[in-house]
Amino acid sequence: MAESVVLDPVDLHLLRLLQNDARATYRDLAAQVGVAPSTCLDRVTRLRRAGIILGHQLRLDPAKLGRGLEALLSVQVRPHRRELVGPFVDRIRALPESRTVFHLTGPDDYLVHVAVADMTDLQRLVLDGFTAHREVARVETRLIFQQWDCGPLLPPESPAITPSAKTG
DSSP, X not given: OOOOOOOOHHHHHHHHHHHHOTTOOHHHHHHHHTXXXXXXXXXXXXXXXXXXXXXXXXXXXXGGGTOOEXXXXXXXXXXXXXXXXXXXXXXXXXXTTEEEEEEOSSSOXXXXXXXXXXXXXXXXXXXXXXXXXXXXXXXXXXXXXXXXXXXXXXXXXXXXXXXXXXOO
């Protein structure tokens, strides 16, 4: 079971730095937050054990992998019953085009971020990967023109810590 952790300003600074560059060395991180490398290692290990740091991901450019068209598919499943949810999500997650799947409230049951080669590939995916299944009542497609990453995720009650801010 994950241990409970109180996050202090050093922990929050480490989380911000790691979210910006998960490959940073403990020596570099320690220098930036003002602690010894061994202390930095201990803190990051504690954050992992507590389940705050979930892992590391490698981000790829979909366009450079031949998947230059991205879309959000709003999917309505009928009937929306528990015995259909698991198999539906497993099937969608197994599609190589699927990037992220969200289970929602409201008129749509799922929002699926997909990356495909082109419009023909998107049409094939919608028809064969989604609407060909009996439980899929409706799919609405929205093309993604551009996307931006946002800042690091920190607890809402935490004061903003700006590593570049200097007191003088």
